[in-house]
Amino acid sequence: MKRYRLCFLGFGNVGRALARLCVAKSAELRDNYGIEWEIAGVATRRMGWRASDDAIDVQRLLAGNDETSTELGINEWLARARPDVVFETTSLNPETGQPAIDYLKASLQHGAHTITANKAPIVYAFDELNEIAIAKDRGFLFEATVLDSAPVFSLFRETLPAARVRSFTGAFNSTTNVILETMEAGRSFAEGVKTAQELGVAETDPSHDVDGWDSIMKVCALARVIMRTPLLPREVRREGIRGLDPATLQAARAEGKPFKLVSRATMNADGSVTASVRPEQIAASDPLGGVRGTSLGIHFELDIMPGLTIVSHRPNLQSTAYGLLADFINCHRSRPPKDT
Amino acid sequence: MKRYRLCFLGFGNVGRALARLCVAKSAELRDNYGIEWEIAGVATRRMGWRASDDAIDVQRLLAGNDETSTELGINEWLARARPDVVFETTSLNPETGQPAIDYLKASLQHGAHTITANKAPIVYAFDELNEIAIAKDRGFLFEATVLDSAPVFSLFRETLPAARVRSFTGAFNSTTNVILETMEAGRSFAEGVKTAQELGVAETDPSHDVDGWDSIMKVCALARVIMRTPLLPREVRREGIRGLDPATLQAARAEGKPFKLVSRATMNADGSVTASVRPEQIAASDPLGGVRGTSLGIHFELDIMPGLTIVSHRPNLQSTAYGLLADFINCHRSRPPKDT
Numbered sequence: 028m029k030r031y032r033l034c035f036l037g038f039g040n041v042g043r044a045l046a047r048l049c050v051a052k053s054a055e056l057r058d059n060y061g062i063e064w065e066i067a068g069v070a071t072r073r074m075g076w077r078a079s080d081d082a083i084d085v086q087r088l089l090a091g092n093d094e095t096s097t098e099l100g101i102n103e104w105l106a107r108a109r110p111d112v113v114f115e116t117t118s119l120n121p122e123t124g125q126p127a128i129d130y131l132k133a134s135l136q137h138g139a140h141t142i143t144a145n146k147a148p149i150v151y152a153f154d155e156l157n158e159i160a161i162a163k164d165r166g167f168l169f170e171a172t173v174l175d176s177a178p179v180f181s182l183f184r185e186t187l188p189a190a191r192v193r194s195f196t197g198a199f200n201s202t203t204n205v206i207l208e209t210m211e212a213g214r215s216f217a218e219g220v221k222t223a224q225e226l227g228v229a230e231t232d233p234s235h236d237v238d239g240w241d242s243i244m245k246v247c248a249l250a251r252v253i254m255r256t257p258l259l260p261r262e263v264r265r266e267g268i269r270g271l272d273p274a275t276l277q278a279a280r281a282e283g284k285p286f287k288l289v290s291r292a293t294m295n296a297d298g299s300v301t302a303s304v305r306p307e308q309i310a311a312s313d314p315l316g317g318v319r320g321t322s323l324g325i326h327f328e329l330d331i332m333p334g335l336t337i338v339s340h341r342p343n344l345q346s347t348a349y350g351l352l353a354d355f356i357n358c359h360r361s362r363p364p365k366d367t
Numbered sequence: 368m369k370r371y372r373l374c375f376l377g378f379g380n381v382g383r384a385l386a387r388l389c390v391a392k393s394a395e396l397r398d399n400y401g402i403e404w405e406i407a408g409v410a411t412r413r414m415g416w417r418a419s420d421d422a423i424d425v426q427r428l429l430a431g432n433d434e435t436s437t438e439l440g441i442n443e444w445l446a447r448a449r450p451d452v453v454f455e456t457t458s459l460n461p462e463t464g465q466p467a468i469d470y471l472k473a474s475l476q477h478g479a480h481t482i483t484a485n486k487a488p489i490v491y492a493f494d495e496l497n498e499i500a501i502a503k504d505r506g507f508l509f510e511a512t513v514l515d516s517a518p519v520f521s522l523f524r525e526t527l528p529a530a531r532v533r534s535f536t537g538a539f540n541s542t543t544n545v546i547l548e549t550m551e552a553g554r555s556f557a558e559g560v561k562t563a564q565e566l567g568v569a570e571t572d573p574s575h576d577v578d579g580w581d582s583i584m585k586v587c588a589l590a591r592v593i594m595r596t597p598l599l600p601r602e603v604r605r606e607g608i609r610g611l612d613p614a615t616l617q618a619a620r621a622e623g624k625p626f627k628l629v630s631r632a633t634m635n636a637d638g639s640v641t642a643s644v645r646p647e648q649i650a651a652s653d654p655l656g657g658v659r660g661t662s663l664g665i666h667f668e669l670d671i672m673p674g675l676t677i678v679s680h681r682p683n684l685q686s687t688a689y690g691l692l693a694d695f696i697n698c699h700r701s702r703p704p705k706d707t
Contacts, residue, residue, distance in 0.1 A: 048671070177675055181525065181526040186522055186693065188696040311657075339672065345671060349671040356528040
């Protein structure tokens with residue numbers, strides 16, 4: 028039995044859902060995996076850098092009843108909280124990946140298994156972060172970054188050894204899916220944004236989704252890890268959904284080939300990757316044809332398999348949190364704790 | 368670097384495709400996984416029990432140029448061939464799983480990693496086989512049994528820890544898919560069977576597929592392993608596709624809800640599993656709506672995820688062989704060789 032000190036960097040909807048899921052799965056973690064846990068630190072903009080020698084009370088934390096604000100900074104926070112595992116869920120910065128990259132580096136340097144739901148650090152700093160993780164013999168995992176909960180990175184790491192990805196096609200963004208479907212029903216772009224916000228998938232400013240940046244981050248992270256090819260956001264052909272009007276969308280839908288914001292990446296013979304994120308018409312018979320509403324999907328062409336499609340239907344906050352929990356369990360299974 | 372002695376129990380289309388794939392992936396296996404291999408034994412009805420101290424020449428074996436026939440039996444064959452890994456691909460016996468079960472037991476008792484493409488031993492003898500594997504610290508894996516190549520068992524073993532399957536729905540049988548689609552096009556059942564045979568998915572006697580036994584074996588294997596619930600074939604409600612006529616199928620197709628042979632299993636509150644294999648109408652918008660022709664698919668409902676769909680598009684012999692190769696690599700990765 029190993030008791031893990033968990034720290035949360037960011038404690039918004041996903042972090043809270045993860046804390047709740049850890050509580051719900053406590054008995055299963057203990058009985059099936061030999062994992063016990065306590066929360067040793069939480070850092071948010073509002074709360075500051077909170078660290079504790081004793082376990083922080085989860086229910087009080089979730090209820091928001093014991094806010095404190097301290098001015099520590101990442102390194103002193105890590106030194107005080109002494110985490111075995113850090114869950115990083117701060118918000119996306121698609122231009123540089125900062126400050127998340129610095130947080131993740133510090134966490135790995137500290138010797139914690141480091142698990143992120145943040146795409147940008149994979150895009151801008153995967154090699155560096157991975158090297159620190161290897162040097163420190165700690166896990167650095169990020170399953171929740173692409174399909175929220177459905178396995179993609181662990182799929183290739185664990186279940187598809189010696190398989191090569193020739194290309195992939197993704198429907199990676201539920202905000203645009205919901206907006207386009209709202210407009211197909213004859214309503215406006217603004218109403219589509221509002222619907223996506225009500226469903227909890229769009230942020231107050233939906234630009235990252237609408238203009239394709241969220242999808243591009245996913246394409247670049249996948250290219251780097253499963254195609255082993257660095258790909259920068261500016262190398263991806265990008266076209267958002269703002270140029271589509273309801274009439275065009277309704278005609279496409281009537282034709283049986285509605286528009287989606289589609290992500291594509293193809294491995295070229297010279298080892299480079301060509302990638303795009305743009306609206307495309309997708310027939311119902313297409314592997315991603317069934318990805319509607321808030322669902323997400325990816326289709327792979329592999330050297331040893333003509334086609335493999337993974338669809339995550341209507342993932343919710345608990346699903347995203349599960350992606351982080353699965354990473355935690357896999358860190359535990361693949362690197363037995365040092366002090367037991 | 369570990370050099371594995373491989374043995375093939377059964378060397379039909381799948382066994383041959385696996386030998387070819389091992390050749391094609393030789394450099395990758397050596398460079399990325401530290402695996403070298405040689406063929407030490409092959410047993411088939413036609414060839415008898417062939418075992419060799421030296422490596423058997425793969426190209427001559429694939430060309431069928433050096434047939435021999437010896438009367439050894441499984442135990443003497445294992446003793447002579449001294450395999451580190453046995454690939455079992457003999458034909459399905461849906462009533463008892465024999466003689467495959469005895470072969471697999473002997474292989475595990477001998478101390479070989481034991482990998483099968485055969486569903487019936489999982490259905491009738493999973494507990495016993497798994498116990499021997501654990502006692503001998505060898506791998507007993509069977510990824511190719513359900514979706515040919517797409518991960519299902521390893522998906523739950525490796526990538527979805529602490530997830531509980533509430534139910535699954537499968538389109539597990541390409542022969543019936545092809546027959547029903549041929550009949551939808553106005554042709555006869557017999558023409559459908561012929562088409563499936565020409566595509567290489569149906570056997571000379573397609574009864575196991577047509578009457579649902581192939582699908583039932585998959586349902587029972589999945590229930591036992593991923594739902595951890597024993598389920599016998601006679602406990603599954605079964606209805607084959609022989610009762611469907613072209614007019615019914617065409618009407619269903621015109622309605623946008625064509626028939627498929629659908630497999631279902633649901634975990635009940637009391638821990639039992641209710642399962643069926645029968646023709647059902649499936650809308651295009653259904654998670655398995657896109658599974659046409661020789662493709663296979665499965666949809667899961669999980670405690671931590673509303674829905675996860677995996678579709679393997681038009682798997683071929685190489686894909687099935689890859690399922691066995693992936694198991695081999697995973698045996699190697701999870702149980703480092705004893706003698707290095």
